Amino acid sequence: MDYKNPSLPISKRVEDLLGRMTLEEKIGQLVQPFGWKMYSRKADGTVEVTEEFIQELAQGGLGSLYGTLRADPWTEVTLKTGLSPREGAAAVNTIQRYAMEHTRLGIPILFGEECSHGHMAIGATVFPVPLTVGSTWNTELYEKMCKAVAVETRAQGGTATYSPVLDVVRDPRWGRTEETYSEDAYLNGELAVAAVKGLQGDNIASEESLIATLKHFVGYGSSEGGRNGAPAHLGLRELHEVDLLPFKKAVEAGACSVMTAYNEIDGVPCTSSRYLLNDVLREKWGFDGFVITDCGAVNMLKDGHNTASSEAEAVAQSLQAGVDMEMSGVMFRAHMETAIQHSLISMDELDQAVSRMLEMKFRLGLFERPYADPDRAERVIGSEEHVRLARQVAAEGIVLLKNVQGTLPLDPQAISTVAVIGPNANAPYNQLGDYTSPQPPGQVVTVLEGIRRRMGRDESRVLYAPGCRIKGDSKDGFENALQCAAKADVVVMAIGGSSARDFGEGTIDLRTGASVVTGNDWSDMECGEGIDRATLTLMGVQLELVKEVHKLGKPVIVVYINGRPITEPWIDEHVEAILEAWYPGQEGGNAIADVLFGDVNPSGRLTLSIPKEVGQLPVYYNGRRTRGKRYLETDLAPRYPFGYGLSYTEFKYENLRVEPEMIHPDGEATVSVDITNIGSCDGTEVVQLYVSDLTASVTRPALTLKGFRKVPLNAGETQTVTFVVGPEHLQLIGMELESAVEPGEFRLMVGPNCTEGQTASLWVKERGDEA
Structure with a gap:
């Protein structure tokens, strides 16, 4: 059997294996059922395959399994019922071994997992x-x-x-x-x-x-x-x-x-778009991998988009457009054979999809090395090295939006007491984001814990009160929050949003801050998949809490923990400092403390424009020049622009030059600028290059990002930052939808964000045109 011979070319192995397969086995390679349903955990941590899995194999085998080790409220896999890193690897081996030993051809399973x-x-x-x-x-x-x-x-x-x-x-x-x-x-x-x-x-x-x-x-x-x-x-x-x-x-x-x-x-669903999946992806770009649907997307062609009159037609539409595998596998498993019998799909079309999946398994080496290593899983998963990396990513991603008169960084020696207040101050799941597994106690460092560690773990120096929830109108926690704030030298308010699903952790007692498990748990989820909003303001009574604390006259630092921008003009105008941390992960509390106390100089920069109010949407920075002028009530400028972010030091841009100043459409120019840290502490600047095409055959954005460099600079240090600008940075999509660099003047800007910087011109001329 040539397909088992690793010395042969992959194409030869695919051809041999495909020629041995029945129709049912071919269809089986294109389905991806939910993996967590294919095993049951025994008391000793080992697993056994389920009857559902055995039946799936009996129908022609399985090409892939989705989320076999996924754990969350949707899968209903918990810390108690789930698998440790070592047990998870052993479980996957059990499933894989059964599949390879109990199917005619022994084709290994591809295990697909969520890893956002x-x-x-x-x-x-x-x-x-x-x-x-x-x-x-x-x-x-x-x-x-x-x-x-x-x-x-x-x-x-x-x-x-x-x-x-x-x-x-x-x-x-x-x-x-x-x-x-x-x-x-x-x-x-x-x-x-x-x-x-x-x-x-x-x-x-x-x-x-x-x-x-x-x-x-x-x-x-x-x-x-x-x-x-x-x-x-x-x-x-x-x-x-x-x-x-x-x-x-x-x-x-x-x-x-x-x-x-x-x-x-x-009007064309992406799951059945031949233009996207074949003409662009494969023919134009040369993509040689496989295409998988999102979960339930094929169903939507019949019930949702309504472009198919039957399930078999929906299957045919997706496969003929270029889909190779269906996540969930429900439609392909049940209706692919019918589509073939009714000539909605040819065997050549089916074989093409199957070949792509088999080729990927050979490229992965699964036929030779189908099993995981439980010892390695236990050693590398959640390692100290990875935890340190998570802290670094979180710290570098925090954006300092406001810092009046050097409120930050805080000096722990000069501060006797810090009050940490807000619904996100000590809520582990609220800082993790969606697509997150259950976390054992102590795994997540909250804002409260991070500040306590930095202040020396003397709890008398770090006071805590939740104040309120993310959602809901209860002010039961206001009194305790105000009492804590009144005793403190400075107040850190951790507010924002939550993408936390119900992990069975209970809710927070607003008066004491303790976790309480009740029969009617409260969900604060206001972001995440399927949780879209009509506004961008804080939910519940969070803004009222900030206003009440602010009345005490203490310095207030707002730390936003959230999954989308927040528009609260009052906070922007009144509090002393604002940090945007988004969802910073399990080390978020340590990273936030690193920035608050100056152990890390903030270098995060916004990648989303934050509007003044939701009525300005859409407010992205690189809209067309013809976007219009203004609203009656306000202009089009955001509260905080794309690329914006403050530092504890200051950077100066000088001596922008472009060499040469004139190039041909296929040429390149070097853009250089000198950056100096003119402040008193070390810091890191994000140097951003923007390009404006001043005159073109089609309307163009006012400016677009075409380069960036993250540059560490010691206090007083100067570095020259260089960009190379060529066709990739100057081209547009022309009248015939082909990319081209058109002659004319391009304005280049290098600066700290999309609204400020030094500018210079670059000219593009046709060959032989000396004008």
């Missing part, structure tokens, strides 16, 4: 969410983080992850904003490349590598009204210039998998 910000399994490191990662503007650091995620996941037998999320956010009311990097396609593309390099490494067969799945393809972040899965109103030019760009960069970097989006574009 860490493997979604018990014991894995919970890193900050992608929105925090984006705010680091540090691709090298993110690549390290993705490598750590790959190491932990592969150690348990996972071979594919459903990340990175490359959606460009156009309306941050969308609940999945936290899963994305930014509102900018270029920044998303650079981070996408880092993710692919970190997750897949040099060889996906390595024990330190995972298949990266790019999602959601495409336009998912441009949904109508910020509602999850709503239509995306995109023209083809904007689609190619903006939403498709990060995916193109990641495909060029070698990404092995793509996931379709739920939404439609111009």
Whole structure:
């Protein structure tokens, strides 16, 4: 049997195996049922396969399993019923071994896992969410983080992850904003490349590598009204210039998998769009991996989008468009054979999809090394090295939005007492974000714990009161919060939002701050998948709490912990300092304390424009010049612009130069600027390059990000930062939807954000044109 011979080319092995397969076995390779339903845990921590799994195998085998080790309220896998890192690896081996020994051809299973910000399994490191990662503007650091995620996941037998999320956010009311990097396609593309390099490494067969799945393809972040899965109103030019760009960069970097989006574009669902999945992805870009649907997306073609009149037609529409595997597998398993019998799908079309899945399994090395190493899983998952990395990512992603008269950093020697107040001060799950597994007690460092550690663990110096919940109108905790604040020299208010699902942890007693388990637990979830909002203000009575504390006359520092921007003009205008931490992960409390006390000089920069009020939406920085003038009540400028963020020091930009000042369309120019740290402490600046095409055949954005560098500078130090500008940075999508660099003047700006910096001109001329 040639397919078992590792010395043969993969194409030969695929051909041999495909020729031996029955119709049922071929269909089986394209389905991905829920993995956590395929085993049951025994009292000793080992597992046995379920009858459901045995029946799935009997129907023709299984190509893949989804979320076998996923643990959360949706799967109903808890700390008590779930598996430790070592047990998880052993469980995957049990499932894999049964599949290979009890099927005719012994084809290994591909295990797909959720790893948006860490493997979604018990014991894995919970890193900050992608929105925090984006705010680091540090691709090298993110690549390290993705490598750590790959190491932990592969150690348990996972071979594919459903990340990175490359959606460009156009309306941050969308609940999945936290899963994305930014509102900018270029920044998303650079981070996408880092993710692919970190997750897949040099060889996906390595024990330190995972298949990266790019999602959601495409336009998912441009949904109508910020509602999850709503239509995306995109023209083809904007689609190619903006939403498709990060995916193109990641495909060029070698990404092995793509996931379709739920939404439609111009009336065509992404899951059945041959233009997107074949013409663009495969024909134009040369993608050679496999395409998987999001969960339930094929069902939506019949019941939702209503482009298919039957289940078999929905299956045919997706497969013929370019889908290779269905997450959940329900529609493919039940209706693929009917679609073939009625000639809705040809055997050649089916064989093409099956070949892609088999090829990926050979590339992963699963036929030769199908099993995980439980010893390695126990050693690397949640390691101290990864915890330190999580703290660094969180610290670099924190953005200092306001700092009046040097309120920060705090000096623990000069402060006798700190009051830590707010619903996010000591709520572990509130700082983790969606797609998070259950956490053992003490695993998550909260803001309260981080400050206590930094203040020397003398609890008399760190007072705590929750004050209120994220949602709800109860003010039962106000009195205790105000008493704590009155005793303190400075007040840190941890407020914002929550993507925490119900992990059975109970609720908080607002009067004492103690955790209380009742029969009627309170959910504070106001963000996350499927949790979209009509406004961006704080929920509940949080703003009232801040106002009451502010009346005491103490310095107030607001720490936002949240998954989308918050618009609260009163807070922007009245409190002394504001930190935006997004969801900073399990080490968030330590990272926030690092910044509050100056152990880390904040270097995070916004990747989303924060509006003054929700009525300004959409408010992304790189809109077309023709976007309009202003509203009657306000202008179009955001409260905090894209790229913005303060430091404890100050940086000066000087001597911007462009060499040469004139190039041909295929040429390059070097852009250099001198950056000096003119403050009294060391710091790190995010130097940003923006390009404006002053005259073009199609309307252009006022400016677009085309480069960035994160530069550490000692106090008094000067460095020259250099960018190379070429066709990639100057091109547009022209009248015929082809990329081109047009002659004319380009304005270059280098500065600390999208609204300020030094400018210079670069001219592009056609060859032979000396004008």
